[in-house]
Amino acid sequence: MKAFFDKLYNALRSVKLAVVLLVLLALFAIAGGIIPQGKAASYYIEHFSGSGSRIILALALDHVFSSFLFLLVSAIFAINLTVCTFHRLTSEFFKPREKRRHGPDLLHIGLIILLFGGILTSRSRTETFINLRKGDSARLPGGAKLVLVDLKYEQYPDGRPKSWESTVAIDKNPPPEVPAPVLAHEEGGGDTLGTTGFADPTLNNSLSNAKVSNRAPAVSSAAPAAPAIPTDTKAGAGLPSSQTSSVPIAELPQYRIRVNKPLRLKGYSIYQQNWHTEKQVVLKDAMGMQFFLEPGMRETTKDGFVLFMALDTSQSSASAKTANAGAAPVASAVPSAIFLLEQNGKRTVVKAAPGQRIGLFTFDGFVDQPVSGLAVVSDKGYPFVATGFILVILGVFITYIRKLKGILA
Amino acid sequence: MIATIAFGLLLLSLVIQIVFVFKKEGGQDSISPWLSLAAGILLLIEIVRRSIAIRFVALTGMFESLVFLACFLAFLIFALQYFKSTKGNRVIPFGATIIAVIFLALASSPLAPSDIKPPVPALQSGWLVLHVSFTFIGEVFFTVGFVSAILQLVGKDEEKRRSYDRITYTSIAVGYPIFTAGALIFGAIWAEKAWGVWWSWDPKETWALITWLTYTAYLHFRLVRKSTSKLVPALVIIGFVIAMFTFFGVNFLLKGLHSYA
Numbered sequence: 321m322k323a324f325f326d327k328l329y330n331a332l333r334s335v336k337l338a339v340v341l342l343v344l345l346a347l348f349a350i351a352g353g354i355i356p357q358g359k360a361a362s363y364y365i366e367h368f369s370g371s372g373s374r375i376i377l378a379l380a381l382d383h384v385f386s387s388f389l390f391l392l393v394s395a396i397f398a399i400n401l402t403v404c405t406f407h408r409l410t411s412e413f414f415k416p417r418e419k420r421r422h423g424p425d426l427l428h429i430g431l432i433i434l435l436f437g438g439i440l441t442s443r444s445r446t447e448t449f450i451n452l453r454k455g456d457s458a459r460l461p462g463g464a465k466l467v468l469v470d471l472k473y474e475q476y477p478d479g480r481p482k483s484w485e486s487t488v489a490i491d492k493n494p495p496p497e498v499p500a501p502v503l504a505h506e507e508g509g510g511d512t513l514g515t516t517g518f519a520d521p522t523l524n525n526s527l528s529n530a531k532v533s534n535r536a537p538a539v540s541s542a543a544p545a546a547p548a549i550p551t552d553t554k555a556g557a558g559l560p561s562s563q564t565s566s567v568p569i570a571e572l573p574q575y576r577i578r579v580n581k582p583l584r585l586k587g588y589s590i591y592q593q594n595w596h597t598e599k600q601v602v603l604k605d606a607m608g609m610q611f612f613l614e615p616g617m618r619e620t621t622k623d624g625f626v627l628f629m630a631l632d633t634s635q636s637s638a639s640a641k642t643a644n645a646g647a648a649p650v651a652s653a654v655p656s657a658i659f660l661l662e663q664n665g666k667r668t669v670v671k672a673a674p675g676q677r678i679g680l681f682t683f684d685g686f687v688d689q690p691v692s693g694l695a696v697v698s699d700k701g702y703p704f705v706a707t708g709f710i711l712v713i714l715g716v717f718i719t720y721i722r723k724l725k726g727i728l729a
Numbered sequence: 730m731i732a733t734i735a736f737g738l739l740l741l742s743l744v745i746q747i748v749f750v751f752k753k754e755g756g757q758d759s760i761s762p763w764l765s766l767a768a769g770i771l772l773l774i775e776i777v778r779r780s781i782a783i784r785f786v787a788l789t790g791m792f793e794s795l796v797f798l799a800c801f802l803a804f805l806i807f808a809l810q811y812f813k814s815t816k817g818n819r820v821i822p823f824g825a826t827i828i829a830v831i832f833l834a835l836a837s838s839p840l841a842p843s844d845i846k847p848p849v850p851a852l853q854s855g856w857l858v859l860h861v862s863f864t865f866i867g868e869v870f871f872t873v874g875f876v877s878a879i880l881q882l883v884g885k886d887e888e889k890r891r892s893y894d895r896i897t898y899t900s901i902a903v904g905y906p907i908f909t910a911g912a913l914i915f916g917a918i919w920a921e922k923a924w925g926v927w928w929s930w931d932p933k934e935t936w937a938l939i940t941w942l943t944y945t946a947y948l949h950f951r952l953v954r955k956s957t958s959k960l961v962p963a964l965v966i967i968g969f970v971i972a973m974f975t976f977f978g979v980n981f982l983l984k985g986l987h988s989y990a
Binding site for chain 2: 335336338339342343345346349350352353357385438441445447476478480481482483484578579580581582589591592593695697699705709712713716717719720721723
């Protein structure tokens with residue numbers, strides 16, 4: 321029995337086994353690097369010969385890195401690495417101190433911790449994308465509330481992006497969420513914030529439950545400098561603080577998030593993922609008040625509501641104009657929009673071009689609203705992966721860099 | 730213009746070396762080491778000039794990457810040629826010079842536009858600079874290992890093969906930790922900072938891992954191989970071919986997060 325375990329132990333710690341496993345892992349990775357991953361079975365049948373597609377599907381080469389065979393080889397490699405490290409480490413301790421070489425041990429231990437961290441990351445990592453306009457807010461894990469205070473987008477002269485930067489405020493003790501009331505615009509009450517919970521996988525404030533419009537006083541075409549974002553109805557500007565945060569936004573700690581400069585908070589990090597613009601329609605009432613609606617938002621009236629359903633890109637209106645918060649009309653190929661109009665209980669779908677009437681409103685045009693795309697990531701494997709990296713770097717340099725003198729000797 | 734002059738110097742160095750490579754006796758010529766050094770310095774000046782223009786380390790495009798590779802390869806060629814003990818071995822610097830010339834020829838091709846463009850937000854990271862520079866410095870050592878492994882594979886004299894084996898091993902042993910740190914670790918740290926994910930099996934990441942696995946297999950296989958095994962130098966040659974595919978092939982054939990690199 322002892323002989324069997326000795327044989328098994330020696331086999332599991334052998335360098336030959338390590339070489340075979342490394343080559344196998346490389347071959348799997350080559351397959352994963354050449355064969356497109358994660359496509360439907362029909363794709364492989366269509367793009368590869370009969371036997372080729374059969375082999376791909378039988379060996380799960382269409383999803384190599386999560387296939388049983390790859391995971392099995394990886395698991396044996398991890399065992400080989402662990403047994404080898406144990407054996408080497410115990411052997412080194414019996415050597416005189418000056419003859420000990422711990423570089424390979426550090427490297428191997430680092431790789432083991434890295435593998436463990438990688439597994440933990442793959443099992444526990446969560447990632448949620450949020451799209452926020454200036455003033456929007458979102459719930460973070462642990463209940464804190466994030467408010468987008470500002471966003472900046474800079475371009476190079478050739479049009480390529482130079483920087484994306486979001487300034488956010490974090491309220492660690494926000495008031496409990498309250499259902500968003502539907503407000504009649506005649507009442508003149510403040511809007512609700514478009515708040516969403518972190519757990520919502522479709523987290524997107526733009527399309528959240530708070531389906532009421534943003535509003536801004538009408539701006540005449542003679543005053544084109546008016547802001548495109550109606551900040552007066554946004555968090556911290558025109559709302560009672562009880563609706564947005566426990567304290568005024570200005571008193572909350574503020575942080576800047578840029579690409580490559582994530583915000584690290586306890587248990588999660590927030591990354592600047594992208595920046596884009598979102599088209600909103602602008603409605604104007606008889607008093608000249610403007611209302612900004614994104615797809616899915618509605619504005620209520622005394623006899624019903626107007627809901628902006630979607631852009632109609634199939635047809636452009638020659639007489640269209642772009643509304644940029646009161647900018648002068650611009651003749652351009654602007655799509656029309658589709659609205660759901662309810663008046664006295666009767667609902668109709670209306671397709672309208674800018675300038676046309678929709679119930680009590682005039683469809684005033686479009687505005688491009690800047691949106692910051694943030695990713696909220698929670699990763700329990702982070703400290704292990706980071707520790708693994710440090711040990712691997714230390715180990716690999718201690719082991720091999722002393723050879724530098726050999727290359728010129 | 731500066732890169733073109735460097736290209737000319739390396740080409741001249743190559744011509745001079747050809748004469749000496751085929752001479753049966755005598756050591757390294759006395760001119761080509763200085764030509765290699767001058768070419769390396771010129772290429773470094775080109776990198777600095779472009780970096781000043783974009784106010785960031787100019788390592789974010791194919792042209793800049795090739796210039797960086799050729800620059801450090803030229804410095805290593807100089808070191809190989811200059812240091813006394815390797816003077817007797819003229820073939821390895823000669824082979825490495827050929828590869829440096831190829832890198833610069835590619836840099837002047839339409840495949841590598843030389844427009845000076847400041848980096849987009851994702852590329853504005855110190856980790857990117859570490860990632861790219863360490864990866865390429867590691868690959869410079871792999872280049873020497875590659876040339877030496879070819880000589881080891883085709884050589885008939887056992888003593889010379891042993892000598893080439895030692896050079897191959899030391900080149901890989903020096904390049905390996907630098908490549909590991911640059912390609913895998915600094916790359917993963919940069920990816921985490923930029924996208925919040927360490928590893929995403931992007932084609933470039935996958936092929937960098939294949940390169941690393943191949944060289945790791947070489948370093949381990951060398952511990953247990955028979956001294957006459959041809960598989961050992963073959964692994965180094967395969968590793969270099971994969972490294973070059975990771976650099977060029979993935980950019981042009983496979984799309985992914987690194988499609989700008």
